[in-house]
Amino acid sequence: MASSVNPPRGMRDFLPAEKSHRERVLGVIRSTFTGRGFDEIETPVMEDSDRLHAGLGGDNEKLAFGVLKRGLTRDDLSAATEPLDLADLGLRFDLTVPLARFYATHRAELPTVFRSIQIAPVWRAERPQKGRYRQFVQCDIDIIGEAGPMAEVELITATTATLDALGLAECSIRINDRRLLTSALELLGFPRKEHEAVLITIDKLDKLGHDGVISELRDRGFPAGPVDSLEAFFRRPTTMEYLPFGETAIRKFLPEGVDDAAVAELASIGETVNEIVGRPVVQFDAWLVRGMGYYTGAIFEVAHPAFGYSLGGGGRYDGMIGRFLGTDVPAAGFSLGFERIVDLVELDSDADRDAVAIVYDGDADATALLTAQGALVAEGKRVRVERRPKNIKPLLEQLAASGFSSYAAFSAEGALGEWKTLG
Amino acid sequence: MASSVNPPRGMRDFLPAEKSHRERVLGVIRSTFTGRGFDEIETPVMEDSDRLHAGLGGDNEKLAFGVLKRGLTRDDLSAATEPLDLADLGLRFDLTVPLARFYATHRAELPTVFRSIQIAPVWRAERPQKGRYRQFVQCDIDIIGEAGPMAEVELITATTATLDALGLAECSIRINDRRLLTSALELLGFPRKEHEAVLITIDKLDKLGHDGVISELRDRGFPAGPVDSLEAFFRRPTTMEYLPFGETAIRKFLPEGVDDAAVAELASIGETVNEIVGRPVVQFDAWLVRGMGYYTGAIFEVAHPAFGYSLGGGGRYDGMIGRFLGTDVPAAGFSLGFERIVDLVELDSDADRDAVAIVYDGDADATALLTAQGALVAEGKRVRVERRPKNIKPLLEQLAASGFSSYAAFSAEGALGEWKTLG
Numbered sequence: 001m002a003s004s005v006n007p008p009r010g011m012r013d014f015l016p017a018e019k020s021h022r023e024r025v026l027g028v029i030r031s032t033f034t035g036r037g038f039d040e041i042e043t044p045v046m047e048d049s050d051r052l053h054a055g056l057g058g059d060n061e062k063l064a065f066g067v068l069k070r071g072l073t074r075d076d077l078s079a080a081t082e083p084l085d086l087a088d089l090g091l092r093f094d095l096t097v098p099l100a101r102f103y104a105t106h107r108a109e110l111p112t113v114f115r116s117i118q119i120a121p122v123w124r125a126e127r128p129q130k131g132r133y134r135q136f137v138q139c140d141i142d143i144i145g146e147a148g149p150m151a152e153v154e155l156i157t158a159t160t161a162t163l164d165a166l167g168l169a170e171c172s173i174r175i176n177d178r179r180l181l182t183s184a185l186e187l188l189g190f191p192r193k194e195h196e197a198v199l200i201t202i203d204k205l206d207k208l209g210h211d212g213v214i215s216e217l218r219d220r221g222f223p224a225g226p227v228d229s230l231e232a233f234f235r236r237p238t239t240m241e242y243l244p245f246g247e248t249a250i251r252k253f254l255p256e257g258v259d260d261a262a263v264a265e266l267a268s269i270g271e272t273v274n275e276i277v278g279r280p281v282v283q284f285d286a287w288l289v290r291g292m293g294y295y296t297g298a299i300f301e302v303a304h305p306a307f308g309y310s311l312g313g314g315g316r317y318d319g320m321i322g323r324f325l326g327t328d329v330p331a332a333g334f335s336l337g338f339e340r341i342v343d344l345v346e347l348d349s350d351a352d353r354d355a356v357a358i359v360y361d362g363d364a365d366a367t368a369l370l371t372a373q374g375a376l377v378a379e380g381k382r383v384r385v386e387r388r389p390k391n392i393k394p395l396l397e398q399l400a401a402s403g404f405s406s407y408a409a410f411s412a413e414g415a416l417g418e419w420k421t422l423g
Numbered sequence: 424m425a426s427s428v429n430p431p432r433g434m435r436d437f438l439p440a441e442k443s444h445r446e447r448v449l450g451v452i453r454s455t456f457t458g459r460g461f462d463e464i465e466t467p468v469m470e471d472s473d474r475l476h477a478g479l480g481g482d483n484e485k486l487a488f489g490v491l492k493r494g495l496t497r498d499d500l501s502a503a504t505e506p507l508d509l510a511d512l513g514l515r516f517d518l519t520v521p522l523a524r525f526y527a528t529h530r531a532e533l534p535t536v537f538r539s540i541q542i543a544p545v546w547r548a549e550r551p552q553k554g555r556y557r558q559f560v561q562c563d564i565d566i567i568g569e570a571g572p573m574a575e576v577e578l579i580t581a582t583t584a585t586l587d588a589l590g591l592a593e594c595s596i597r598i599n600d601r602r603l604l605t606s607a608l609e610l611l612g613f614p615r616k617e618h619e620a621v622l623i624t625i626d627k628l629d630k631l632g633h634d635g636v637i638s639e640l641r642d643r644g645f646p647a648g649p650v651d652s653l654e655a656f657f658r659r660p661t662t663m664e665y666l667p668f669g670e671t672a673i674r675k676f677l678p679e680g681v682d683d684a685a686v687a688e689l690a691s692i693g694e695t696v697n698e699i700v701g702r703p704v705v706q707f708d709a710w711l712v713r714g715m716g717y718y719t720g721a722i723f724e725v726a727h728p729a730f731g732y733s734l735g736g737g738g739r740y741d742g743m744i745g746r747f748l749g750t751d752v753p754a755a756g757f758s759l760g761f762e763r764i765v766d767l768v769e770l771d772s773d774a775d776r777d778a779v780a781i782v783y784d785g786d787a788d789a790t791a792l793l794t795a796q797g798a799l800v801a802e803g804k805r806v807r808v809e810r811r812p813k814n815i816k817p818l819l820e821q822l823a824a825s826g827f828s829s830y831a832a833f834s835a836e837g838a839l840g841e842w843k844t845l846g
Contacts (some may be wrong), residue, residue: 005527005747007467008512013525015532018461023463035776035800037807039439039825040446044430044558045468045544046488065469065512068489070548072506083495086509089431091490102436104428109438111821113809125493135467146810154808161797275790276797324428341745353458366576367698374584374699377458384460385577386536387569390818398534402462 010128011135018401022137025166025342026119033117036154038141040117040258043098046089051101053084056320058292060093063124067091091123095140096294096320096333101329103144104324113145115154119338133339140314142333144321152269152298153276155314155334159302160277162336166345168304171311174285175270175300178315179262180254181289187255188233189226196293197220203289206308208232245270245282253286262297284348294320304344306370311344312336355382356419357399360410361389364411368414385410396422431501433551434558434681439825445560447543448589448765452562456540457586459577461564463540466521469512474524476507479713479743483516490514496784512685514546517562517755519717519743526567526754527747536568538577542761556762563737564755567744575692576699578737578757580618582725583700585759589768591727594734597708601738602685603677604712610678611656612649619716621645629731633657659764668693668705676709685720692721717743723757727767734767735759778805780822783833785810791837807835819845 007013014022030040038365052064066087069076080086092098095118103114117141124130141158143151156173163171181202201208201216208216214231218224233255243249247267251258253325270282283303290313291300299315314334322328356376360369369385384404389395399407400423409417430436437445451756453463475487489510492499503509515521518541519546541563549555564581579596586594604625608618608789624631624639631639641647656678666672670690674681693705706726713722713736720739727734737757745751779799783792792808799806807827812818822830823846832840 005524007524007528008469008471011467011469013467013528014465016464019463019465022465023520035805036796037778037780037805039731040442042437042442043444044434044436046431046434046558048431065493066489066491067514068506070488074504077503077506077509078501081497083491083500083509086500086506087491089488101428101430105430105436106438112812112818115807123468135469135622150789150810153793157793157797161800167758272789276793306677355460357460366573366695370576370580370695370699373459374580377584381632382458382460384538387439387573389535395535402534 007135010126010133012133021347022342024347025345026137026139026338028347029162029336029338030119032119032165033139033141033158035160036101036161038115038117038158040119041099041102042118042120043092043102045091045121045123047092047098047101049084049087049090051324052090052092052097054097054323056097056100056294056323057093058125058294063126064093065091065123065125075364093124094122095120095138095335096142096317099140099142099144100320100324100331103321103329107325107329111145113143116140116142116144117314118142131340137338139312139336139338140333142331144329144331146332147330149265149269149272149298149317151332152300152316153272155332156269156273156282156300157276159312159334159336160273160281163302166341167343167347168311168341170306171281171302171304173273173282173300174283174288174303174310175266175282175298176288177262177266177298178295179259179297180250180266180286183257183259183262184254185226187257188229190222194222199289203291204289206288230358245274245280250284250286253284266298290315292317298332302336307340308341310337311340330369336423353380353382355384355402355404357384357386357404357422358410358416359386359388359392359395359407361412363412364410365412365414369410372410372416425606431557433549433556434573435556444770445765445789447770448768449560449562449761451588451770452759452761453540453542455588456562456564456581459581461538461540461581461582463542464522464525465541465543466515466518466525468514468544468546470515470521472507472510472513474567474747475513475515475520477520477746479520479523479717479746480516481717483547486549487516488514488546488548490495500680516547517545518543518561519565519757520741521774522563522565522567522756523743523747523754526744526752530748530752533668534568539563539565539567541565555764560761562735562759562761563756565754567752567754569755570741570753572688572692572695573751574755575723575739576695578755579692579696579705579723579791580699582735582757582759583696586725589764590770591764591767592740593729593732594704594725594727596696596705597711597726597733598689598705599708599711600689600721601718602682602720603673603689603709606680606682606685607656607677607709608649610680611652613645617645622712625710626714628710668697668707673707673709689721713738715740721755725759730763732763733760734763737811776803776805778807778827779823780807780809780827780830780845781833782811782815782818782830784835786835787833788835788837792833795833795839 053061067089069088121135121137123135190198217227235268250263273282274280294317295315296318297316301313316332318330373383404419404422406419408419476484488511492511544558544560547695613621673686684825697703716739717740719741719760724736725734736756739755741753796806827845829844830841831842
């Protein structure tokens with residue numbers, strides 16, 4: 001296979017079996033979300049470049065693919081001082097920035113509380129590696145216009161229902177609140193202006209462990225007092241006995257004196273979801289950070305017991321819509337990382353339609369052949385017609401591998417033979 | 424609405440009602456094609472720039488959006504002599520060039536005769552106008568590896584079945600053959616090297632009429648003799664009596680002496696499809712050109728009696744795969760113009776799932792509320808929970824307009840009231 005005919009670096013083709021599996025998993029996700037009253041929308045794959053680079057996308061902004069302005073002259077090229085001067089559009093790097101723009105454009109036509117679904121590809125010019133692609137699908141649900149914790153409860157319940165429908169009931173939802181992080185850092189003595197910087201290191205806890213985080217904080221030159229306090233805090237023995245989600249459990253993992261309102265709200269979200277779902281699916285994670293700086297309240301992540309990475313995440317981002325609309329509107333969202341999920345899901349093979357093949361002789365009457373096909377399609381079957389090759393065995397193997405259940409020969413005289421089982 | 428929050432020029436957002444209609448129409452198309460043994464595949468939205476600009480896309484190549492190389496320095500910018508020097512990737516302008524590349528990449532894993540479905544957006548930087556967008560969806564089926572007219576018969580039959588399933592049975596398929604056009608122009612005296620140029624004008628017959636075409640050919644300086652012959656040919660009285668599709672009918676519209684093999688093959692394709700479909704859906708159009716230079720045999724277009732433009736088209740393009748693979752492989756395809764079709768289709772409203780709303784008091788118990796929602800979802804309903812606003816009327820109107828059939832109140836005490844019909 002010549003390398004000159006591969007898809008672009010970090011991007012993938014999907015052959016029939018994989019495409020069909022992906023579409024069926026997306027169908028389950030879409031159906032679970034629409035069942036709970038969310039509505040699917042779509043935005044163009046491109047947004048104006050200055051919107052994508054408005055500071056809402058964090059590090060992802062740097063990974064955006066830029067789209068060349070049309071009709072550029074040689075003078076334009078030499079006048080440009082940086083690549084972005086030549087791009088007026090860019091490919092979206094997430095679905096949240098386009099949603100905020102969409103809401104600002106169409107607010108007058110949308111319900112007061114708008115529950116959106118977006119199932120669509122995004123693009124990031126990252127260094128490709130195993131499991132990380134430059135084009136990948138995200139499945140986002142968002143609730144815009146609901147300020148209370150009911151939004152978080154709906155989002156987490158709908159996500160849990162989707163994971164259950166996909167056979168991933170072993171997943172749990174780790175939750176935290178940005179206000180608790182701020183409050184805890186303050187109590188430990190970190191000056192507020194350093195919080196974002198400190199959180200960048202704490203966000204690596206899964207990878208570095210407690211000691212690694214402490215030594216990185218020291219290396220980065222944060223004040224010794226607060227870092228010592230954090231270290232002491234990390235070393236505290238935490239009783240491992242099971243505590244049901246609630247205020248008591250949350251306070252156990254935090255310095256004394258944290259933001260009472262945030263504790264109460266987070267406890268109520270977790271308790272409510274756990275009661276609805278009927279198992280302790282929501283777990284508190286005192287040092288869950290989520291990279292994006294735009295979160296303002298609860299934050300959450302999907303954890304799977306067998307994997308070190310999350311399968312999705314989200315949170316409340318009350319300030320973002322205002323950046324486009326001019327008026328703040330409360331909002332929260334949950335995004336499923338489809339590429340990680342699709343590989344874990346096993347669905348029964350497509351039982352909707354029995355697939356059969358008619359193998360015809362080269363001189364068979366096309367009218368009779370396709371009329372026979374049409375009659376079987378009308379009965380609800382999936383029917384492929386295949387010209388009989390000299391050696392039929394590879395064809396039959398290929399059909400069986402592609403999920404076809406049986407085949408019949410079609411003779412030059414126009415007679416359909418007996419059905420034979422494949423595979 | 425500030426203009427700064429619109430989607431990019433010539434591109435559209437889809438709100439819930441329109442998105443849902445689009446997905447349902449796509450579902451019918453997908454299901455009809457898969458029913459007839461075609462398999463859906465997917466390629467990335469971008470292809471390497473030099474593949475998109477390999478001369479296979481005709482005028483569309485000039486309309487491709489270019490994607491900026493990553494990591495460009497100021498030196499790169501000043502060294503560039505044309506915009507394409509700065510783009511290594513581009514957004515696809517059709518689905519045929521990516522399919523040819525896909526087939527070249529994966530040939531070893533694909534069936535000998537490969538029937539593909541692609542349902543996906545493409546991008547062209549055209550001047551936006553009514554009904555013409557810069558991002559739009561195409562629905563393509565292609566058969567690769569079948570040299571005989573069975574490919575055309577399958578493609579046209581599957582397309583007709585799809586149009587029927589969409590309630591567009593009034594459409595007809597106009598067909599012609601590139602070899603007949605060549606043969607006719609030769610018989611009229613046009614030198615072969617001028618054929619492509621002459622066909623560009625003949626392609627405007629729908630718009631310019633016979634006289635317009637003749638005068639444009641004269642203006643463009645083509646030799647007077649052949650143009651006179653074409654004019655005389657256009658003026659010939661053609662009997663308008665109905666002739667069933669076949670060799671006799673085809674020859675009636677062409678100069679005497681045209682390519683016998685092409686006439687026989689085209690007649691057989693049309694007769695076969697018309698017999699299978701059971702009505703004269705295929706009609707011969709002696710001056711159908713189809714813009715793309717890559718067609719090598721039969722060409723076809725979907726015509727609708729109420730519109731001057733086609734709803735789709737395709738043809739045989741035996742030379743194209745070889746451009747990527749190095750070995751010629753016969754191929755033919757049919758592309759439906761989804762954006763033109765989706766506006767014509769009326770489907771019954773989504774009868775799959777009854778949509779209902781639960782309107783809750785602000786202090787209602789969230790656990791009881793979402794448990795009630797979950798129970799109704801489990802019964803197959805689509806259920807939205809809505810907080811009761813001060814004035815309930817606009818909410819109820821909005822729900823009715825969004826297709827919700829009924830609603831019930833949910834009290835602070837956790838009791839679900841009686842169901843009331845909406846709208």
